[in-house]
Amino acid sequence: MKLGVVQVVLWSFGIQLAFLLSIPFAAALFPGLSTDLVMQAAWLSLVYFVGCSLFAARRPGRTWSETFALRKTSLWLVLLALSLGVAASLPAHALAGYVERLVPMSDAEEKALEELMTPRSAAHSIAFFVFVAGLGPFAEELVYRGALYTGLRPGHSAAYAGWTTGALFTVIHAEPRFWPSILALAGLLAFVRAVSGSIWPSVFLHVAFNATALAMPEKHPLFEDPAVALVLGSVVVSGLLAFALGFVGRASASADRARQVDLVPDPGLGETQS
Numbered sequence: 001m002k003l004g005v006v007q008v009v010l011w012s013f014g015i016q017l018a019f020l021l022s023i024p025f026a027a028a029l030f031p032g033l034s035t036d037l038v039m040q041a042a043w044l045s046l047v048y049f050v051g052c053s054l055f056a057a058r059r060p061g062r063t064w065s066e067t068f069a070l071r072k073t074s075l076w077l078v079l080l081a082l083s084l085g086v087a088a089s090l091p092a093h094a095l096a097g098y099v100e101r102l103v104p105m106s107d108a109e110e111k112a113l114e115e116l117m118t119p120r121s122a123a124h125s126i127a128f129f130v131f132v133a134g135l136g137p138f139a140e141e142l143v144y145r146g147a148l149y150t151g152l153r154p155g156h157s158a159a160y161a162g163w164t165t166g167a168l169f170t171v172i173h174a175e176p177r178f179w180p181s182i183l184a185l186a187g188l189l190a191f192v193r194a195v196s197g198s199i200w201p202s203v204f205l206h207v208a209f210n211a212t213a214l215a216m217p218e219k220h221p222l223f224e225d226p227a228v229a230l231v232l233g234s235v236v237v238s239g240l241l242a243f244a245l246g247f248v249g250r251a252s253a254s255a256d257r258a259r260q261v262d263l264v265p266d267p268g269l270g271e272t273q274s
Contacts, residue, residue: 003151005164011148012168015051019044037116038127041136048139055147068146071261073198074252077245081192081201084241085208088188090234092181093213094226099177133214137206144169144186145193145202154265162190185209191242195249197258 026033026043033039056067064070105113119125144165152161166186170179185206193202249255 003148004155005152008148008152008164009168011051011055012143012165012172015048015143016172018051019047022047035112035115038124038131040116041131045131045135045139048143052139052142052147066261067150068142069150069193069197069199069258069262070146071198071200071258072254073196073200073258074248074254076248077192077196077198077201077252077255078204080241080245080248081196081205082208084188084192084238084245085205085210086212087234087238087241088185089209089212089216090226091231091238092184092209093216094231095184096178096181097225099180103177105177128214129211133207133211137210138203140169141189141199141203141206145189146199149190149193150262153262158190158194158262162194163187166190188238188242192245194259195246196252196255197260197262198255201245 023033023043026039030039030043033043052068056062056064059067119128148165148168149161152164156164163186166183166189169186169189170183173179173182189202189205192205193199196202
């Protein structure tokens, strides 16, 4: 018994739809939510955690660790994943900028995005890192590289499970201009998840990626229009880190055990749908 593609799609869009439909209710409770990325990330995390709880409740006989791949992993994999998240942020940022030049935002869209991304105080800046770079990525990883990848993996290859969940992770983001860079990130997250057999390296990669993007001074010339050599250098470093992750993952006994657990079908799932 394995999780099928149809089930994965339904869970992904179901949880995201619940988030979107609940926004008016959340905005009524918290009037600043529509223009505050911190509040949006906090609300998204709450909705995703509820979705994960419902997902886990339908899998009797499995712990959260088994359902969401919250397994022990190598410290080296975590450190390499953190480094990869930092290194990959600049190329993704440059790719998003290139797409935006091809399909420019309107003045109103740019103003709204700038308002969302601008902290209003020192405390708000800290909250950005806690919720936008911390809790939000953890909630997303629980759903995509946790519940959905783990449920899909026993019946499919790691590449199939990774790219299916990665594509869904990409399209649930509202701005299509960012899809190419998000899909690139999703590919790295899927690779790290497959190599480690655990969600934790993916979580740390995602957190480091978001934190680096938030820390970048958007209007600094180095990041607003990065030199091609700098971007290519970051791509090369990212490739070397990914190679090191693959090497360490294959040599790690804990990662090998975790990958074997990935192949065990979930006893709480129905028959495969495709």
